Amino acid sequence: QSVLTQPPSASETPGQRVTISCSGSNANIGANPVNWYQQIPGTAPKLLIYTNNQRPSGVPDRFSGSKSGTSASLAISGLQSEDEADYYCTSWDDSLNGWVFGGGTKLTVL
Amino acid sequence: EVQLLESGGGLVQPGGSLSLSCAASGFIFSNYGMAWVRQAPGKGLEWVSTLTGSGRGTFYADSVKGRFTISRDNSKNTLYLQVNSLRAEDTAVYFCAKYRGSGSHTSWYFDIWGRGTLVTVSS
Numbered sequence: 001q002s003v004l005t006q007p008p009s010a011s012e013t014p015g016q017r018v019t020i021s022c023s024g025s026n027a028n029i030g031a032n033p034v035n036w037y038q039q040i041p042g043t044a045p046k047l048l049i050y051t052n053n054q055r056p057s058g059v060p061d062r063f064s065g066s067k068s069g070t071s072a073s074l075a076i077s078g079l080q081s082e083d084e085a086d087y088y089c090t091s092w093d094d095s096l097n098g099w100v101f102g103g104g105t106k107l108t109v110l
Numbered sequence: 111e112v113q114l115l116e117s118g119g120g121l122v123q124p125g126g127s128l129s130l131s132c133a134a135s136g137f138i139f140s141n142y143g144m145a146w147v148r149q150a151p152g153k154g155l156e157w158v159s160t161l162t163g164s165g166r167g168t169f170y171a172d173s174v175k176g177r178f179t180i181s182r183d184n185s186k187n188t189l190y191l192q193v194n195s196l197r198a199e200d201t202a203v204y205f206c207a208k209y210r211g212s213g214s215h216t217s218w219y220f221d222i223w224g225r226g227t228l229v230t231v232s233s
Contacts, residue, residue, distance in 0.1 A: 002154065035219040037155070044205060044223040045147075045155065051211075056221065088155050092216040098171055099145075099157040 003028060004089055006102035013110045017077040020105045022089030024070050028100055032092040034072040036065055039086045039104075048087070049074060076107075084109045112136035112222050114206045119227030126196050126231070132189040132206030132224060140164075140184040143209035143218060146191045148202035149226070158204070159191065162215070169215075174200075196231045203228050 005023040012018040022034065036049040047056050049065035052072065064075045072091075076083055089102040118130040132144070146158040159180040160169040168180055179192040189206055203226035211218035 032216050033219070037220075039155075044225050045220075046223070047219065047221050050219045050221070051217065086154075090155075090157075090219075092218075094216070096172070098169055099160070101155045101157065104154040 002103040003093060003096070003100035004091065004102035006087075006089060006105045008103065009106045009108065011108040011110055012079050014079050014081060016079050017075060018079060018107065020074045020076075020087050020089075020107070022072045022074070022102050024072075024091060024100075026070060027095040028070075028091045028093040029067065029072055030070040031094055034065065034067050034089055034091045036063075036072075036074045037088045037090065039088065041086065045088065079109050081109050083107060112208070114208060114222060114224030116204065116206050116224045116227035119204065119229045121230045121232065122196055123233050124197060124231055127192070127194045128196070128229060130191040130193065130204055130227060130229070132191075134187045134189065134206075134208070137208070139182075139187040143167075143215065144182060144189045145207045145209065145220065146180065146189075147205045147207055147220070147223075148200075148229075149205070150199070150202040153202075156202075160209075160215070161189070167215070193229065196229075198231050201229060201231045 033051040037045040039045040052067040053065045093100045145160040161180045177195045205226045206224040207220035208222040209218040210221040
């Protein structure tokens with residue numbers, strides 16, 4: 001069981017908006033920044049959002065991140081078929097003294 | 111272009127050992143912390159170990175502490191992971207990842223990933 005909790009799956013139709021949640025505790029999300037990764041099966045993860053809400057260059061502004069208390073969210077607007085992938089949140093955990101990941105959310109674009 | 115290329119994976123019996131390598135290029139290797147992250151077949155990502163740019167700071171997941179050793183050779187731009195006393199549950203693709211971020215390591219994030227090398231532990 002992962003330290004950070006994500007819904008195992010999400011789905012939405014093209015053009016719509018979807019939100020993926022990531023729930024943690026005061027030891028991780030509550031105290032440290034959250035980062036998000038996109039992984040197309042069989043490939044390496046790709047940085048999507050860093051430090052809660054920052055987008056690396058090259059990542060479309062359709063992707064946005066937010067954090068409140070011990071939870072964080074990734075929002076994807078204007079869904080496209082190419083957004084179909086697995087999404088992971090991660091943060092440092094002060095109690096475990098290491099980085100922790102969410103279990104991942106498989107996004108299906110219907 | 112920033113690149114990370116892992117090697118050294120393979121099939122090993124339970125209790126065996128392997129040495130994984132990650133060759134880095136396109137950036138000043140010694141300036142950045144590096145990590146290993148693994149992914150068991152059909153499962154999610156699991157952080158394994160981290161080494162600071164200087165090599166003086168190390169962190170390990172509890173699941174591998176005492177069995178895995180992370181190291182680096184900044185003169186060769188290479189990160190290593192010595193994996194000993196392997197168990198079936200260590201079967202995974204092992205990714206090498208570069209950190210970015212300023213200040214405390216608690217704010218670091220993985221900005222570049224390699225393609226991974228598969229370690230299979232089976233008799």
